[in-house]
Amino acid sequence: MPSSAGLGEPVVAIRGVTPDVKALDPILISGREVLPLVEGGKGINVSNGESSGAWAAAGGVATFSGVNADLYDENGNRIDMVYHGKTRTEKHHELIAYGIRGGIAQARIAHDIAGGNGRIHMNVLWEMGGAEQILEGVLDGAKGLIHGVTCGAGMPYRVAEIAARYNVYYYPIVSSARAFRALWKRAYHKYGELLGGVVYEDPWLAGGHNGLSNSEDPRKPEPPYGRVAELRKTMVECGLGNVPIFMAGGVWWLKEWEDWIGNPELGPIAFQYGTRPLLTQESPISDAWKQRLLTLKPGDVLLHHFSPTGFYSSAVKNDFINELCQRLDHQIPYSSECVGDHEAELPIGARKRIVWVTPHDRDRALGWMNEGFTEALRTPDSTLIFVTPDKAEEIRVDQVKCMGCLSQCMFSNWAQNEAGTTGKKADPRSFCIQKTLQNIGHGGDVENELMFAGHNAYRFGADPFYKNGFIPTVKQLVDRIATGE
Numbered sequence: 001m002p003s004s005a006g007l008g009e010p011v012v013a014i015r016g017v018t019p020d021v022k023a024l025d026p027i028l029i030s031g032r033e034v035l036p037l038v039e040g041g042k043g044i045n046v047s048n049g050e051s052s053g054a055w056a057a058a059g060g061v062a063t064f065s066g067v068n069a070d071l072y073d074e075n076g077n078r079i080d081m082v083y084h085g086k087t088r089t090e091k092h093h094e095l096i097a098y099g100i101r102g103g104i105a106q107a108r109i110a111h112d113i114a115g116g117n118g119r120i121h122m123n124v125l126w127e128m129g130g131a132e133q134i135l136e137g138v139l140d141g142a143k144g145l146i147h148g149v150t151c152g153a154g155m156p157y158r159v160a161e162i163a164a165r166y167n168v169y170y171y172p173i174v175s176s177a178r179a180f181r182a183l184w185k186r187a188y189h190k191y192g193e194l195l196g197g198v199v200y201e202d203p204w205l206a207g208g209h210n211g212l213s214n215s216e217d218p219r220k221p222e223p224p225y226g227r228v229a230e231l232r233k234t235m236v237e238c239g240l241g242n243v244p245i246f247m248a249g250g251v252w253w254l255k256e257w258e259d260w261i262g263n264p265e266l267g268p269i270a271f272q273y274g275t276r277p278l279l280t281q282e283s284p285i286s287d288a289w290k291q292r293l294l295t296l297k298p299g300d301v302l303l304h305h306f307s308p309t310g311f312y313s314s315a316v317k318n319d320f321i322n323e324l325c326q327r328l329d330h331q332i333p334y335s336s337e338c339v340g341d342h343e344a345e346l347p348i349g350a351r352k353r354i355v356w357v358t359p360h361d362r363d364r365a366l367g368w369m370n371e372g373f374t375e376a377l378r379t380p381d382s383t384l385i386f387v388t389p390d391k392a393e394e395i396r397v398d399q400v401k402c403m404g405c406l407s408q409c410m411f412s413n414w415a416q417n418e419a420g421t422t423g424k425k426a427d428p429r430s431f432c433i434q435k436t437l438q439n440i441g442h443g444g445d446v447e448n449e450l451m452f453a454g455h456n457a458y459r460f461g462a463d464p465f466y467k468n469g470f471i472p473t474v475k476q477l478v479d480r481i482a483t484g485e
Contacts, residue, residue, distance in 0.1 A: 024254070024261070024482055027244055027268050030119040030147035030169045030196050035060045037481055038246050040274030041123020041150055042208065042452065043067040045284055045441040047277070049106035053113025054282045054474035056120050061270070063121040063150055064110050066138055067128055068095065068405065068434070069102035081438070083403055088412075089420050092404030095434075096130035100137030107142035119147045121171065125209070126154035127309055129404045129416055132162065139166040148196050153209050153311060154407075157183060160191040169196030171246070175203040175211030176227065177234040184238050197244040198235065199272060200228050204303065206249030207274055207454035209311040218303055218312060224250070225260075232267050241267055248272035252456050252463075255484035273481070275454035279466065280474045286443045289451065292316070294469060296458040303455075308411035308430040316451040320436065323391070327429050330368050330386040331379075332361035348376035348384065355384070377428040385429060398432040405434035 026033040039055040041047050041063035048070060052062035071079045081098055083091040103122065110120050124135050131151075139146060143166065151159040152173025163170035172188070174180045180198055188195060203210040204221035212218055228245060235243060244267075251257065251271045260269050278285055279293055300317055306324045307313045315321055334355040335342040344362040345354050357365065365376070368386040375392035376384045387395070402412035408422050409415070411430035415422045433450070440449035460466050465480055472480065 027270060029061050029244060029270065030121070032119060032147075034118050035478070035482065036244070036268075036270035037061070037478060038121075038248075038270050038272040039063045039277050040248055040272045041065050041121070042274055042278075043123070043125060044437040045070045046452075047123065048284050049109025050113060051277060051280065051282045051284060051474065052106075052120060053110035054280075055277065055478065056110065056114035056118030058475045058478035059118050060478055061119045061121060061148075062110060062114065063123050064106045066099070066103045066106075066122040066124045066134060068099045068438075069106045071098060071102040071105055078442075087420075088402050088404050088414055091402075092129055092414075092416070095403050095405060096133050096137075099130065099134045100141065103134060103138035104141040107138065107145045111142075111145040120145065121148040121150050122146050123150045124156075124159075126151050126156040126159070127311075127407045128153070129406050131156075131407065132158060135159070135162055136165075139163075139168065150199060152199070152201065152211070153309065155179070155183065157187040160188045160194065164191045164194050167194070169194050171195075171197045171199055173199040173201050173211070173248070174231070175201055176213065177230040179211065179213075180231060181234050181238075184234075189238070192238075192240070195240065195243055197246055197270065198231065198240075199246040199248050200224070200231055201272075202247075202249030203312070204249075205314075205455045207301070207314050207457070208452040209307060209309060209313045210249075210303070212312045218305075229265055232265065235267075244268040244270050246270045246272045248274065249454060250456055252276070252459050253485045254481060258484075271481075275457050276477060276481070277474065278453070279460055279471055280477055281471055282474045285441070286446070288443075288446050289440065290471060291469075292446045292451070293453070293457060293460045294466060296453075296461060298458045301453050301455045301457055306430055308409045308427075308433050309406060310410055314453065314455060316453050316457070318449075318451060319447045320449055320451070324429070324431065327385045327387060330373055331383050331429075332357055332365060333381075333383050334361075334378075335382070357384075378425065379429055380425040380427055387428075395428050398435060399426050401435075402432070403434060 027036045037060040039062045043065050044067055047065045049064055052064040055062035073079055083094055085091040085094055124131055148169040148171055149163050150171040159170050172183055202224050203212040279290055301314050302317045303314050305312055334357050338356045341358050342356040344357050344359040346357050346362050347354055372388055373386040375387050375389055399412045402414045404414050407416045410427045413422045413424055413426040436450040
């Protein structure tokens with residue numbers, strides 16, 4: 001994991017405001033003309049059937065999360081995910097089975113609430129554990145209830161084939177024209193008639209996992225217009241000039257994007273909202289989470305590289321994120337033998353085994369130990385991080401309890417293969433993403449869990465719509481957005 005995990009304050013793109021906003025004309029999405037307003041899918045249980053059903057009922061495109069979606073009993077009570085398997089592989093299959101049943105349940109709820117209005121999409125992370133099995137299982141068990149599949153977090157080549165098997169539209173999430181071209185050439189050209197749209201997700205402004213490539217600087221955000229224009233140019237070359245592009249990440253007031261609406265260079269455009277739907281009455285997040293959103297200030301969301309997926313992601317800077325940053329601050333390189341400037345002995349662990357570090361780093365390490373950070377944990381990059389005994393035990397337990405929620409995990413070294421491992425050392429600089437997202441999604445402490453959010457989340461506190469702590473219904477929010485604000 002690179003040392004740039006904590007990347008400071010990204011530049012927030014605030015565009016020029018005009019007094020009048022062009023009318024939002026309906027566009028064709030997933031076989032029906034609807035408002036070009038899309039609810040972004042947020043993983044685990046943050047976009048569920050109730051919130052997405054309400055968005056569709058308001059005439060837009062709703063998206064519920066197909067990532068380990070909640071399952072309910074006959075009385076409407078949530079069924080806790082309890083693992084009975086002894087191995088990671090056994091728990092991995094249990095999680096997939098639960099996810100399929102939960103996804104079907106959320107699709108049914110969304111369908112019932114929508115009442116035939118709007119469109120209902122399902123969001124899947126391609127790098128989640130069992131992504132293909134879950135997608136197929138939910139589409140099979142909820143036939144006719146889901147109109148489209150949105151998929152990102154990786155290069156989802158097979159999502160088109162799977163969607164076509166169930167005659168639903170698919171919507172890849174990309175952050176560059178180059179990524180879309182690769183998907184189109186390798187697989188999507190075979191199923192072009194069901195490509196419902198392409199989601200351009202701004203990798204510097206969107207919340208959750210972002211698609212920054214190795215050639216892009218996380219500290220130097222690029223304006224989205226040129227990147228989306230390049231995406232449209234690529235789509236035109238592929239014969240997709242009339243396929244909508246969903247602009248996602250950094251969208252707040254539509255009057256700030258007026259030059260995108262009806263722009264022939266960009267073609268059909270819809271606007272996707274991931275962060276704003278968090279603060280609605282139908283949103284399933286806790287009241288504490290909602291209140292925390294109203295207090296955010298510019299710079300309170302951090303683009304970082306801690307996720308066990310290996311992707312960059314954006315989350316609120318709270319005690320959870322601060323502790324992960326602290327692990328990097330308490331990090332030094334080491335060698336198993338005396339070589340080069342690694343000439344100072346440092347005893348670590350219960351057995352006081354000797355590793356070799358620079359004299360300067362030895363002094364730093366001894367200082368951290370004196371402050372209570374006595375446990376030295378080895379990383380895959382031949383470095384040591386120093387944490388408290390309690391944190392070291394938490395990391396160890398979380399790694400042991402891994403349930404295979406990802407296709408491969410840097411934190412636990414799980415991989416979705418016959419060996420059940422990446423073959424690499426587990427990385428203690430990361431965390432169990434399933435644990436923390438389940439915790440915060442079900443009422444956990446907002447200061448000590450991962451809280452994904454887009455970089456414009458601070459605008460909740462400045463937007464007059466939310467004055468005096470007002471929390472709208474989804475219908476009120478959609479109506480407000482349609483006015484330009």
